[in-house]
Amino acid sequence: MIYFLLFYEFFKIGLFAIGGGLVTVPFLFDLADEYSWYSAKELTDMIAISESTPGPIGVNMATFAGFSVAGVWGGIIATLGLVTPSLIVIIIIARLMDKYSCNMRVHNILAGIRPAVLALILFAGIEIAKISITNLLSGLVLAILVVLIRFWKKSPIFYLCVSAILGIVLKL
Amino acid sequence: MVQLIKLLIIFFKIGLFTFGGGYAMLPLLKTEIVNKHGFLTEEELLDLYAIGQCTPGIIAINIATFIGYKQKGIKGAIFATLGMILPSLFIITLIAMVLRQYIHNRYMIYAFDGIRIGVVALIANIIYELWQKNVKFVSDKIIFIGAVLLLAVFNLGAIWIVIISALAALVLSELKRMKQK
Known part of the structure; x- marks a missing residue:
């Protein structure tokens, strides 16, 4: 039962956390409020560890939070819950892309977004530089x-x- | 099957050496996915970041799923994603079980501080490389500067940057076309 609940809660996070890095964090604080699975202090500890260990932060956080609720299987189930929405949504989008990527307008838009993505990468780099330099x-x-x-x-x-x-x- | 296992191993490697969020793994993705295996071009990789930024789910997983799907369909998507999450599952479980005290070890902290500097250096390098190929026209520079301003001054979220720059790109390319006529 706890596994089902974990899967459901992390599925929701996977569905509504959009972007990279620490986007899952506010959702995890909500979970701490709702279920008292872990304290806010423990969560802060988890963030620090997730940031400095290999793997994407969001996945690390899900594994950690799941583990602290229900052990090894809790970690696995929470992580699977987190990635399932990505699998479904991205497969649908990849199919649509096959259809539309030859469209001239779509092509122009994608090429136009690339400099903006560079700006995003630049700011991600600056954020890391701020704490490390x-x-x-x-x-x-x-x-x-x-x-x-x-x-x-x-x-x-x-x-x-x-x-x-x-x-x-x-x-x- | 061989191809699926290969996808799993490639993304396992990427997951294992990603320190931080989705952007920190860009230099690795470029080396493994673009240069070594030729699954994508550099431009397509950047497009994936834009897509991953606006779709549900964390960006690292979205990118793994997308590349896996492109290579080997739904099974490919599942194997690539599994590869990406397995290092986290192993390492975090291990830390949560036994190693929790070592994470505060002095030398671990020094090593991670060093790694973060390495990540900054790798990101600086990749921005330089990508700039040369993807910022060619005045319209590109306008979008880049606009995005920087929106990020620095208004602190807008990444999803808004992508949406606004998509609109700007559409307008600019239509203007260019009208001029040519």
């Missing part, structure tokens, strides 16, 4: 990494590992 040293590391990435083409995974090591060695 806190002093001269971290600024210097950023500058060196940017130059390295530009001229020494290695995979993003390689650079993420390098920056983790730099973080430990330099105590960033």
Whole structure:
């Protein structure tokens, strides 16, 4: 029964949380109010952990919240609930896209949105920079990494590992 | 089946190395999906972000579902999405069960602070690359600057940015067409 409720609640979050990053957070606070599955303080802890561990934040949050309610299966069911609306809606949209992507007007609109998406990416980057570039040293590391990435083409995974090591060695 | 497992592995890898939200995974998506496997062009990947931004669900999952569906239909969508969520399921469950105290470990915190700087550097690089290919005309610059202003001054949500820029793109392209006639 608790599994069904978890699936239903996280299905709703998947359906109404639109966008990326922390959009699921306000919904999770609502859940905390409604069911007292976890406290607001525990939720804050979950956000911090979800932000600093691998995986999209929204999925991490769902797994964490589900786990704290009903153990391993709770985590699995909550996460499946979260992604099910995406699966349904995106499959429908992908089908529609096949039909309309050759339309000149649709083509123009999509090409026109791309610069705006770049602006969104820029602001997402600035948000992360605000919390991570806190002093001269971290600024210097950023500058060196940017130059390295530009001229020494290695995979993003390689650079993420390098920056983790730099973080430990330099105590960033 | 081989193709489905491949999709699962690709997105498992992406999920495993995504620190943060959907935008943080863009550099990885570009390397894996565009450069290595050629599932999408760079332009199509950006379009996916616009679509993912306006459709229900978190953007990372929407993108995985979309790419999986394009490759292998409904089964592909399911396998790609599963790949994307499996790392979270494993890691978060493990942390919630046993590792909760280690997350506050000093060295873990240093490592994650470093990773965040790496994410910023990767995002800076990808903006540079995408700018060169996707901001060519005056109309593109107008939309970019407009979006930046809306974000910086009015603090509008991403979904509004996409909707407003779609309208602007429509108007600008119609104007351009009228001029050509």
